[in-house]
Amino acid sequence: MTPGARAAAAISVLDDWLDGAPVERALLRWARGARYAGSGDRAAVRDLVYDAVRRRRSAAAAGGALTGRGLVLGTLRLDGTDPATLFTGQGHAPPPLDEGERPGAAPADRGTRLDWPDWLLPHADAALGAGAEAALAAQRDRAPVFLRALGDRGVAAERLAEEGISVSPLADVATALEVTRNARRVAASAAFREGLIDLQDASSQAAILSLPLAGGETILDYCAGGGGKSLAVAARGAGRVVAHDADPARMADIAPRALRLGAEVEVVPDLPPGLLADLVIVDAPCSGSGTWRRAPEAKWRLTPDRLAELTALQDDILAEAARHVRPGGILAYMTCSIFRDENEDRVNAARAGWAADWQSRLERRWIPGPGGDGFYLALLARP
Numbered sequence: 001m002t003p004g005a006r007a008a009a010a011i012s013v014l015d016d017w018l019d020g021a022p023v024e025r026a027l028l029r030w031a032r033g034a035r036y037a038g039s040g041d042r043a044a045v046r047d048l049v050y051d052a053v054r055r056r057r058s059a060a061a062a063g064g065a066l067t068g069r070g071l072v073l074g075t076l077r078l079d080g081t082d083p084a085t086l087f088t089g090q091g092h093a094p095p096p097l098d099e100g101e102r103p104g105a106a107p108a109d110r111g112t113r114l115d116w117p118d119w120l121l122p123h124a125d126a127a128l129g130a131g132a133e134a135a136l137a138a139q140r141d142r143a144p145v146f147l148r149a150l151g152d153r154g155v156a157a158e159r160l161a162e163e164g165i166s167v168s169p170l171a172d173v174a175t176a177l178e179v180t181r182n183a184r185r186v187a188a189s190a191a192f193r194e195g196l197i198d199l200q201d202a203s204s205q206a207a208i209l210s211l212p213l214a215g216g217e218t219i220l221d222y223c224a225g226g227g228g229k230s231l232a233v234a235a236r237g238a239g240r241v242v243a244h245d246a247d248p249a250r251m252a253d254i255a256p257r258a259l260r261l262g263a264e265v266e267v268v269p270d271l272p273p274g275l276l277a278d279l280v281i282v283d284a285p286c287s288g289s290g291t292w293r294r295a296p297e298a299k300w301r302l303t304p305d306r307l308a309e310l311t312a313l314q315d316d317i318l319a320e321a322a323r324h325v326r327p328g329g330i331l332a333y334m335t336c337s338i339f340r341d342e343n344e345d346r347v348n349a350a351r352a353g354w355a356a357d358w359q360s361r362l363e364r365r366w367i368p369g370p371g372g373d374g375f376y377l378a379l380l381a382r383p
């Protein structure tokens with residue numbers, strides 16, 4: 001496909017998305033009808049689509065319309081590409097630009113400039129203060145790819161280099177490697193197959209490294225999902241890791257992942273009511289606002305009602321999970337959200353109620369940026 005044909009494909013996918021289809025479904029629908037597209041074409045269309053979704057407001061402003069065509073025009077302009085070089089009308093390229101599609105003035109309002117919903121600006125400011133500008137700006141760009149090395153990071157780096165994948169170690173997260181070249185090859189690499197590495201954001205890794213573990217503990221991962229946290233604590237020398245999720249189907253990947261990584265995780269759909277653990281991890285369902293550069297659709301989909309539903313659910317899950325912390329044990333509450341509503345406010349609500357006599361051991365927030373996604377961790381010790 002020519003660059004112009006890729007732009008035309010991105011326009012059709014974005015129109016489908018603007019009509020209400022989830023972005024992945026819109027991409028799939030296009031790909032099914034585009035058997036001529038090679039893997040490079042699909043990757044290029046996908047990147048253009050995701051860039052436009054991430055920057056929906058500023059791209060629509062720069063492209064003059066909230067349409068597939070406007071978003072692609074704007075995205076190209078924001079990236080410094082003159083759209084006239086692709087919008088030629090030749091072959092499968094989009095029709096040439098008309099007079100009304102000349103570049104306009106740069107957006108003056110903050111929500112458009114930062115590609116952030118207006119109603120969520122006060123939430124971001126309340127959580128991040130002066131750091132909000134940089135954190136929201138970082139969410140306009142593609143996310144870096146981070147790996148968790150299971151053993152020596154140098155060994156993993158050498159094995160990856162044999163397949164043309166370059167990585168560099170993060171200074172402040174002992175297990176983390178940032179992929180600097182050929183990130184798309186990681187999942188098919190020998191290092192991945194052999195269990196030398198797993199895919200995990202650096203902030204999640206840092207949170208797991210912050211847990212007070214000496215080795216041998218019984219750990220309950222109460223919202224285990226795909227098992228990212230279970231597998232990472234298992235690698236820290238836990239005695240027993242029990243993975244639970246209200247939706248057991250979400251844990252389907254844990255067993256094959258554990259096998260690949262040489263980890264032991266017990267997947268328990270029905271949790272024994274009497275189970276007590278030294279550490280209970282609650283990686284709660286949340287808005288995902290710290291990870292919106294990876295899943296940018298969610299940024300535009302969140303509503304005040306949905307945020308309120310999530311905070312109520314977080315309160316319920318925390319209280320349920322706390323019943324499984326042994327006396328003297330630790331409850332680790334974590335989210336990949338940046339909002340106080342889902343973080344400090346939930347911990348404070350617990351401490352104003354059932355956790356009145358629990359002690360706060362640690363509270364840490366990671367801000368979205370070059371070193372990882374936004375993340376939050378609070379540790380409460382049961383008396």
Ligand SMILES: C[S@@+](CC[C@H](N)C(=O)[O-])C[C@H]1O[C@@H](n2cnc3c(N)ncnc32)[C@H](O)[C@@H]1O
Nearest residue numbers: 223224225226227228229245246247283284285
């Ligand atoms: C943020 S995801 C977990 C991600 C996972 N820990 C990981 O690292 O891959 C939140 C999970 O909480 C689960 N969940 C939702 N409500 C729950 C509840 N009441 N009890 C337990 N798990 C729940 C969801 O099914 C979802 O898998």
